[in-house]
Amino acid sequence: QVQLVESGGGLVQAGDSLRLSCAASGRIFSYWFVGWFRQAPGKEREFVASALWSDGTTNYADSVKGRFTISRDNTKNTVSLQMNSLKPEDTAVYYCAVRRGLGVRTEAWAYTDWGQGTQVTVSS
Numbered sequence: 001q002v003q004l005v006e007s008g009g010g011l012v013q014a015g016d017s018l019r020l021s022c023a024a025s026g027r028i029f030s031y032w033f034v035g036w037f038r039q040a041p042g043k044e045r046e047f048v049a050s051a052l053w054s055d056g057t058t059n060y061a062d063s064v065k066g067r068f069t070i071s072r073d074n075t076k077n078t079v080s081l082q083m084n085s086l087k088p089e090d091t092a093v094y095y096c097a098v099r100r101g102l103g104v105r106t107e108a109w110a111y112t113d114w115g116q117g118t119q120v121t122v123s124s
Contacts, residue, residue, distance in 0.1 A: 013122070028053050034079045095116075097112075
């Protein structure tokens with residue numbers, strides 16, 4: 001089992017930047033994916049970004065493309081999400097997750113390991 005612990009959330013103003021981190025314990029295989037999801041109150045959990053563990057190839061939701069950057073450090077077993085130009089609609093609990101399988105997927109059910117989440121609030 002992979003255990004994930006997120007950190008770095010907080011309250012910021014629109015236009016600010018924030019960096020989330022996720023520390024993973026346990027082995028992550030090269031063909032697995034690490035991802036970030038978010039869930040706003042009353043809404044379903046939605047895909048934000050993912051990266052292939054082996055080479056860091058990334059995939060983003062259209063809503064964050066150009067503003068967010070996912071990166072992984074497989075020497076330290078960490079995943080980060082750099083969020084720039086934040087908007088009030090980015091307000092949500094952000095979750096780090098691992099997908100134990102081949103191919104890029106954006107559905108939450110395709111990810112098997114989850115962190116506890118970290119709150120990001122963007123004020124207007």
